[in-house]
Amino acid sequence: MNLFRESLVVARRDFLSIVATPTFLLFLLAPLLMVGFATIGGVSAGQVVKNAEDMDRLMIIVPAMERPAFIETDRRLRSLMRKPPLVEVRDVASTSEAAIARWRDDGAVLAILTGTAANPVIAQRDKQGAAGTYLATLAEAVAREGLTGAADPAAASRPRFTELEARGPGKAARSALAYGAVFTLFLLTLLLAGQTVSMLAEEKGNKVIEILAAAIRLESVFFGKLLGMLGVALLFIGFWATLVGLGAGLVLVQAPADVLATLTLAPALGWPLFLILGLLYFLMAFLLLGAVFLGIGAQAGTVREIQLLSLPITFLQVGMFGLASAAANAPGTQLATIAQWLPWSSPFAMAARGATDASLWPHVVALGWQALWVAITIWLSVRIFRAGVLRSGGSWWPWGNRASAPVAEDRVAT
Template sequence: MSNFHRILRQTMTIARRDFVATVLTPTFLIFLLAPMLFASFGALGSLGARAVGESGEGRERIYVIAAPAIGDRFMAADRATRTFLNPEALPPVLEVVTPDADPAAQAVRLLGQEDRDVPAVLYGPLDQPHILHGNAVSRSAQYLATLAEQAARDGRAGITAPISHPRFEQVARATGTIGGKNTAAGFAVIALFALTLILASQAVGTMAEERSNKVIEVLAAAVPLEAVFLGKLVGMFGVAILFVAFWGTLIANVGALLPSEDAATLAGLAPAVGLPTFALLFAVYFAAAYLLLGAVFLGIGAQASTPREIQMLSMPLTLFQMGMFALSLTAAGKPNSWIAIFAEVFPFSSPFAMAARAANRPELWPHFLAIGWQMLWVALTITVGARLFRRGVLQSSGPKFRWSALLGR
């Protein structure tokens, strides 16, 4: 058996050991379902906040003090105007009240109700309406002014019913919208960042645990340290693939459970290269990002032997990831800028930025160059990480770090 095949077999043995030791444990199930727990807590908080907001919105009213004929014009203008407004930013419900002997005092009483929030009240003639409002910058007051203008115009023109009857026809776009592409690019960067942050950072804790219970010394005595390093990297990558496959399957089927409007919104987030190609590129860039960061985490994590050292190492690594995330997210929003070019070339931000580029631009040839460039850096990072790993395992209590030892001189 050749030396290459021996090291490959030893590497896969270590990978299988780490994969089985990680997956076949009760804690892995908790880890696998952790995003669902976080999403559930977030959904509960969101529903609670929404319920509180809706309970306040349900008690909001804006009033128009006017005769029934004029009130009908206001209601017609209100119905027509609301169809063009964002459902999430609709003004309060409009109510028309018949004026009494003193409309001004009546408006003050309506504005000061204690069982309802009344941001604005309108009374007076249509050519000179008087609007009372409590907020210095009141959108509701401006809305009532707009309704008064429309009601006055309809009254002068004698319009009592709609005079236009539009015919709506939906036409499918050949390509996604610019906003949809930018949103898809942002989602790609966020998804890659979240996956690498959750999965690759486990290497630091795993290494410290095995060093503390002397398992790493047993492995180092049985097989070459390079095989241990590569085996751990491959094993962790297998765990990451299982995690992504589980959640990818769930997310891919979420669309069937969503309302038609939400499903149509998701359909508008079409990446520029097409969904199948984008999914393939996303998988490749995830592998590159994971192997890059996983090799760095394994190499640096091998230098830590106590929980305190793990914390000290985790902070700069997390800050570095946050920097790559911020750079790539900025590049996703400015696809043709120098920041985007820099993010696509810099090795540790390149997978994130290129995933965003796949959502923003349809050209495929830059991705072949980027994948080759990233694979070169993966090989270089694994080589350097293996040397750091060897030094951390064999010389953790020996002499101080020297670059000549890292380079094998």
């Protein structure tokens, strides 16, 4: 409790020293200068769209004797098309009703053909789209080859079209939502967590850090500064979330009913839980990266050194963003597992997982894992700072040998 109270004192001091200044208004308006990130978002969003197109598919469920003919005909016609969707041909005898119902709910399934080549029933999602027409062409080609015993060659296939309505979003849409969560967390941490790199430079210059180190634990100083910057970050997010929410509300009030009907995309966990987890993962990402930046920045003594340290810090952030983005575009793969277990990319990757996977227990484990690494990172940062800057040894256990550490730190301050 003493450690926590000391941390709150430092956090309150740093929070007020930042917020109660005119320059904080410039910090609040900084997103207006972030237009350059639209380029990064556009390139990554293009990759998401490409992945979405690759995931679109057509389902064909026919008797076993017609299945080889459909596969061969699709292979021939596919070579004539520019970007044909994926076609899956299934045997009706081995396909369950539950699987068909699941495909109907999957927004990535554009059309489903059932029945036979002579009398196909084509359920299509878009009446004006080419998916239903392609399946009808396939059935016509198979029927004309005489595999179904059609009596009238002029009308070998008589398709019947129905409407295919999806009751849930497709995998591609949820992958896009997962990437959006990764990009949002990355943008916020890049803008906010990077500020911690220069927090100790001024106090090292005017010897305030030695006074703090002699009065309270260094762990309290580091953790308190992180909490202070976290309070600034949450104030920043609350300010912009309010503005964006009010603006979106005004737009939706004026939007037509057909536009509102299209806003049905929901993450696998549901919006309330997804947003709560998103906030928790932002807190973990901020504390994890902020602890790293604070530890690195504590070694700098001048503004020039801080500027030199900013480059590797930026590389670290972009690297974690790239890894988490790849995991969002390929859920369930080994790459996604690596991104979810690597501490500094774990908050981004797990936020993306919440959009595509409805399991809750992995998030509980991930939050505990990330909290453990926050403590480890602060512990290492304090040890390096004490040995490299204060030139004092002390115990390598953060709360051990409490009597000797302040004496050494006080001697340095004196």
